[in-house]
Amino acid sequence: MKRRPRRSVPAVLTAVVVLAACVLVAVVAIQMILGERPWVSFDSVASALHDLRWSDVLPAVAGGVVALLGLVLVLAAILPGAATVLPLGGSFDAGAARGGYRSTLRAAAATVDGVSGAAVKLGARRVKVRVETSRTRPDGLADAVREAVGHRLDQVGPATRPAVSVRVRAPRKKAS
Structure with missing residues (x-):
């Protein structure tokens, strides 16, 4: 579908x-x-x-x-446009609305400790997640967000699982 x-x-x-x-x-x-x-x-x-x-x-x-x-x-x-309903896996014909799909992935990214804001972009084969943090050292935050979004993708169960890429935007360090 x-x-x-x-x-x-x-x-x-x-x-x-x-x-x-x-x-x-x-x-x-x-x-x-x-x-x-x-x-x-x-x-x-x-x-x-x-x-x-x-x-x-x-x-x-x-x-x-x-x-x-x-x-x-x-x-x-x-030319085909972006799909408005994304197919879900399983034995029956089901789909998820594009907006709901994006919202649930954004919510999953926002639950990670240290994330102050998240934006999700859905592509044909890739999910791009951009998160903002107030931490000056965001070490490991991208991996934690990738894991949380991947877990949510496992719960949703899309027909084809997209690759997840994460970009972390942290404040610049002040020169002392």
């Missing part, structure tokens, strides 16, 4: 832009049918576009921007 995020932001942005263009075209068409002065003059747009040449800078830049935007949208649709 690996649920992937929905690509709602690119889809909504694309839909809003296309909807705005369609509404503009429909309003101008209705205004022309009713004989009113349209918001956008078809003749002025057509003459401005007719005066452009393929070798001009404006069509090249506009084409590059549209091609780049299209490439970004295609990549957003094709």
